[in-house]
Amino acid sequence: MLKIDHLKKQYGAFTLDCSLEVPPGRITGLVGQNGAGKSTTFKAALGLIFPEGGSIRVLGRDIRTLTREDRQKLGVVLSDSGFSGYLNIKDLASIQKNLYETFDAPAFLARAEAFGLPAGKQIKTFSTGMKAKLKVLCALSHQAKLLLLDEPTAGLDVIARDFVLNLLREYMEEDEERSILISSHISGDLESLCDDVYLIHKGTILLHEDTDRFLSHYGVIKADPALYASLDKEHLLRVKKESYGYRCLTDQRAFYAENYPQAVIEKGSIDEVITMMIQGETI
Amino acid sequence: MKGLLLKDWKLLLHQKNFFLMLMVIAAFLSSSVSNASFLFTYLTVVGAMFTLSTISYDEFDNGNVFLFSLPITRRGYAGEKYLFGLLLGGGWYLISFLLTSLSSFWKTGTLSLEILESAAGALPSLLLLLALMIPLQLKFGSEKSRVALLLAVGAAVVLAILGEKLAGSLGLDPAAALNRAAAMPLWIFLGLILGSSLLLLGISYGISVRILEKKEF
Numbered sequence: 446m447l448k449i450d451h452l453k454k455q456y457g458a459f460t461l462d463c464s465l466e467v468p469p470g471r472i473t474g475l476v477g478q479n480g481a482g483k484s485t486t487f488k489a490a491l492g493l494i495f496p497e498g499g500s501i502r503v504l505g506r507d508i509r510t511l512t513r514e515d516r517q518k519l520g521v522v523l524s525d526s527g528f529s530g531y532l533n534i535k536d537l538a539s540i541q542k543n544l545y546e547t548f549d550a551p552a553f554l555a556r557a558e559a560f561g562l563p564a565g566k567q568i569k570t571f572s573t574g575m576k577a578k579l580k581v582l583c584a585l586s587h588q589a590k591l592l593l594l595d596e597p598t599a600g601l602d603v604i605a606r607d608f609v610l611n612l613l614r615e616y617m618e619e620d621e622e623r624s625i626l627i628s629s630h631i632s633g634d635l636e637s638l639c640d641d642v643y644l645i646h647k648g649t650i651l652l653h654e655d656t657d658r659f660l661s662h663y664g665v666i667k668a669d670p671a672l673y674a675s676l677d678k679e680h681l682l683r684v685k686k687e688s689y690g691y692r693c694l695t696d697q698r699a700f701y702a703e704n705y706p707q708a709v710i711e712k713g714s715i716d717e718v719i720t721m722m723i724q725g726e727t728i
Numbered sequence: 729m730k731g732l733l734l735k736d737w738k739l740l741l742h743q744k745n746f747f748l749m750l751m752v753i754a755a756f757l758s759s760s761v762s763n764a765s766f767l768f769t770y771l772t773v774v775g776a777m778f779t780l781s782t783i784s785y786d787e788f789d790n791g792n793v794f795l796f797s798l799p800i801t802r803r804g805y806a807g808e809k810y811l812f813g814l815l816l817g818g819g820w821y822l823i824s825f826l827l828t829s830l831s832s833f834w835k836t837g838t839l840s841l842e843i844l845e846s847a848a849g850a851l852p853s854l855l856l857l858l859a860l861m862i863p864l865q866l867k868f869g870s871e872k873s874r875v876a877l878l879l880a881v882g883a884a885v886v887l888a889i890l891g892e893k894l895a896g897s898l899g900l901d902p903a904a905a906l907n908r909a910a911a912m913p914l915w916i917f918l919g920l921i922l923g924s925s926l927l928l929l930g931i932s933y934g935i936s937v938r939i940l941e942k943k944e945f
Contacts, residue, residue, distance in 0.1 A: 491797045493945040516799035526794035529739060529785050536738040543731035544799055567742075593797075 446471075446504060446591045446624040452489050453498035461485050461648040464499075467591070467626045472617060474639035474656070475628040476719060482648040483628040484524075487595040490626070491521065504591060517545050520589030522580045524596035530569030534562055537583065545587035553586040574605040581609050585616050592616070592625040598634055606631070610638050632715035636660070644719055651722050654696075656715075663713025664698030665721065667691075672708055676701070683725025694721035732800060732808040733815075736782040740816075743778070750774060750820075754827055768824045768850035775820025776854050779813035780861055784870040793945045802940035809862050810933055817854040824850070848918045855925035859932035867939045 447467040669690040680697035
């Protein structure tokens with residue numbers, strides 16, 4: 446569905462060098478700090494910026510040769526951009542009907558009403574949550590094969606986030622060939638939604654792992670200096686000095702639990718892995 | 729392109745009060761101003777300016793990033809702006825024609841030749857405005873494009889003065905050439921101006937496409 450191979454883009458001192466793949470039927474997450482390169486990756490995948498190197502294939506075609514018909518198969522949410530705030534939902538229905546052959550205007554309007562979005566009010570008067578719901582609703586209303594969602598839950602409260610994530614789950618259940626690339630800096634969202642996650646930092650992919658493996662294999666060992674000295678370091682990915690000793694990230698939690706029963710080992714989470722991968726040191 | 733035209737039309741409808749005001753001014757001018765040419769040019773140009781405001785709407789709040797992720801092409805977007813400008817300017821052009829004709833008919837009982845000449849003369853204004861402003865606005869955005877327009881007009885004046893001096897030093901007489909052009913039958917003269925304006929509009933469209941194809945969002 447989407448294949449990015451060594452995408453390169455330079456902005457002053459910032460260099461993006463990113464490779465990732467979203468196969469059919471998968472929800473892939475892209476996590477990282479603000480300014481890590483998530484939005485640049487999305488913009489490149491949408492052909493909005495011109496890479497200085499590498500290749501991007503969307504729906505099996507080079508991004509530079511993507512046609513209008515191909516673009517109809519994409520559903521896009523961008524956190525800092527959308528339809529003009531001067532338009533209303535009725536306007537969006539008629540505009541999208543003329544942009545997408547498969548756009549279902551009555552269903553769009555019915556769902557908007559069900560979501561509590563007033564059809565006749567200008568979008569600029571909507572709350573953050575309403576705007577976010579509307580963006581996702583637009584992306585889901587034309588049977589897109591690939592959803593590219595950059596921070597679709599940014600600025601939302603827990604209930605609204607859950608609502609949006611449920612919409613995405615339902616959308617995937619309707620057709621097993623559909624795929625999603627979603628970015629967020631709220632890793633809890635991704636843990637519950639994604640099949641796999643890429644961690645991007647300073648323009649480079651630091652880690653790619655199946656979400657299940659994050660949760661089942663990764664762990665953080667809290668070790669005092671004596672325990673740390675005795676630890677087998679082979680499976681430690683990162684180490685961070687703490688007041689009590691050392692905090693160690695491993696992708697072999699079971700190994701350490703079995704061989705060091707006295708060690709305090711916390712289960713892995715994407716947040717923990719991000720923090721350790723970025724702040725910790727390699728051995 | 730239909731989707732984009734519809735978007736711009738919907739954006740325009742949200743300025744309907746301004747449109748109504750323009751209609752009132754038009755009606756007032758058509759009954760009080762004897763110079764039909766002024767009315768034609770004023771209404772057509774103001775009407776066409778709305779096209780430029782739709783470019784500003786697209787840019788506002790980082791909107792272009794999302795807009796160009798939709799199933800449109802950069803060439804199609806440029807084409808739509810010219811088409812929208814022609815449709816809108818053309819719409820106001822027809823309104824001007826209708827109002828001045830009615831006014832003339834009311835006052836004199838006939839349709840004066842001046843109205844037809846003014847109508848023909850206003851068209852190049854519309855085409856030249858679109859040809860100049862659309863690429864400037866796409867390249868520099870709504871704020872900087874005004875400065876760019878001033879610079880472009882300034883540069884055109886400087887070039888004209890330099891051209892006149894150069895022609896003088898080569899023994900050519902631009903004033904005589906202008907006199908010869910003015911001596912042509914009016915309809916041929918207007919036809920030439922209109923043809924040149926259309927050619928410039930075509931060149932301008934090509935430039936706009938190039939600007940958009942090189943633009944990052």
